[in-house]
Amino acid sequence: MRILHTSDWHLGRSFHREGMLSHQAVFVDHLLEVVERERVDLVVVSGDVYDRALPQVDAVRLASEALARLAASRARVVLTSGNHDSAHRLGFGSELIDAAGVFIRTDAARVGTPILLEDEHGPVAVYGLPYLDPDTVREPWGLSARSHAAALGEAMRRVRDDLDRRGGARSVVLAHAFVAGAEPSDSERDISVGGVSMVPTSLFDGISYAALGHLHGRHTLTDTVRYSGSPLAYSFSEATHRKGSWLVDLGPSGVSAAEFVDAPVPRPLARLRGELETLLTDPALAAHESSWVHVTLTDTVRPLQAMERLRRRFPHTLVLGFESTVPVIGSLPSTDPTRRDVDLVAEFVTELRGSAPSEEELALLGQAVDACCEDPEVDMLLGEAEEFAEVLF
Structure with a gap:
């Protein structure tokens, strides 16, 4: 049988x-x-x-x-x-x-x-x-x-x-x-x-x-x-x-x-890892242009419009992840008593986007930090800080 x-x-x-x-x-x-x-x-x-x-x-x-x-x-x-x-x-x-x-x-x-x-x-x-x-x-x-x-x-x-x-x-x-x-x-x-x-x-x-x-x-x-x-x-x-x-x-x-x-494979799977520009230009990756693709980017600074740019070469990209090479919030040093809260936030912004905040941005970040206190007189600043955060990130 x-x-x-x-x-x-x-x-x-x-x-x-x-x-x-x-x-x-x-x-x-x-x-x-x-x-x-x-x-x-x-x-x-x-x-x-x-x-x-x-x-x-x-x-x-x-x-x-x-x-x-x-x-x-x-x-x-x-x-x-x-x-x-x-x-x-x-x-x-x-x-x-x-x-x-x-x-x-x-x-x-x-x-x-x-x-x-x-x-x-x-x-x-x-x-x-x-x-x-x-x-x-x-x-x-x-x-x-x-x-x-x-x-x-x-x-x-x-x-x-x-x-x-x-x-x-x-x-x-x-x-x-x-x-x-x-x-x-x-x-x-x-x-x-x-x-x-x-x-x-x-x-x-x-x-x-x-x-x-x-x-x-x-x-x-x-x-x-x-x-x-x-x-x-x-x-x-x-x-x-x-x-x-x-x-x-x-x-x-x-x-x-x-x-x-x-069994037939109507569309193969591929897991790609590297910096965005390398993935977009490496001729060895041409075989994956028709695959379902999972991408992990290793750029030090997160590229803008990464998914859109990837899909121009790999139109079936389904998953995009980032393997950060910079510390997350919890790993930034915070035990130095001379460092202000706004300094910590400014360092995070610098690490996240690769450039330090401008004087105007630093002033808004200071207002946002102050708005986190329990003083009801400064709660009104919170809304402005949230609007700034949406633009910044």
């Missing part, structure tokens, strides 16, 4: 306020091409189909189109809910959809009930485990601890009980969890309970293949336990990730081969 393992589509997600739906549609096209080209028998989607519990209409439309195309393909599909999905909404009509060869599993009570498939080597039991919130399953399952390890451990106990009754059939488990040995990125939602989010890899011992979701980077924890990662980068921390899906061959005794299939 040939399996294509994907997860964390996050349909409807934006990237620093830029819509990603058209890029996600490109991935769906790619997924269907891989199914036909590689003669895939089973597609597994391990949670976080949507980016939020109430997805936007266009995201639902794309999901519906993707599942309809998969149902018409040569492959069967097993799909589970993640921590971003609404299990009830995603699972609506799942009993009817089963008839189309698309199996949506979002009900924790059914974790021990597999989808039974066949190949030339016999049966394969596929268990779709939705994201298991420890607070939700603790009471109905009678768990002794409030943790992800306890919740997933009970789910896997039910899986193994069912497998034992089937006399050692090959097995595939979909799980949406943070499994020890993998590194998170900045774009995953924290699922920790009591400060603990990880579960041990040993929970999947004896399973022919564990298709994991939740983390957005691909990981091989063991030959039979893998994360596919998200099909697109959803934070600049993923700029170096290789995105795609796992193509896994399940032979008569388990996994016989696994290959990573790269």
Whole structure:
């Protein structure tokens, strides 16, 4: 049996306020091409189909189109809910959809009930485990601890009980969890309970293949336990990730081969750092002119209109930060009893903009400092100081 393992589509997600739906549609096209080209028998989607519990209409439309195309393909599909999905909404009509060869599993009570498939080597039991919130399953399952390890451990106990009754059939488990040995990125939602989010890899011992979701980077924890990662980068921390899906061959005794299939990259990510003029003129950076760009400027003096100037060369610049080489307010010396408050403020202005205040500006700064005292007779000066501050900064 040939399996294509994907997860964390996050349909409807934006990237620093830029819509990603058209890029996600490109991935769906790619997924269907891989199914036909590689003669895939089973597609597994391990949670976080949507980016939020109430997805936007266009995201639902794309999901519906993707599942309809998969149902018409040569492959069967097993799909589970993640921590971003609404299990009830995603699972609506799942009993009817089963008839189309698309199996949506979002009900924790059914974790021990597999989808039974066949190949030339016999049966394969596929268990779709939705994201298991420890607070939700603790009471109905009678768990002794409030943790992800306890919740997933009970789910896997039910899986193994069912497998034992089937006399050692090959097995595939979909799980949406943070499994020890993998590194998170900045774009995953924290699922920790009591400060603990990880579960041990040993929970999947004896399973022919564990298709994991939740983390957005691909990981091989063991030959039979893998994360596919998200099909697109959803934070600049993923700029170096290789995105795609796992193509896994399940032979008569388990996994016989696994290959990573790269997904298309509609727009790459780049993190640039340096002085503004260098970034605007360095010919080596031409390759990033069509990328999503995160810029950190290291200029001693903050350049004027930096974002506008950057976007003339890098039109898809989304994030601009400054790595200051001058002290912040809290680090300026203030223990010298001979230094006045206005001197401290004047030094801050000098450090911030690279030039000292003029005599007129210094006089206004003095008035602003005086206005901070508790004397009600000078409170009237505060408004003038605020107006000056808006012009100055």
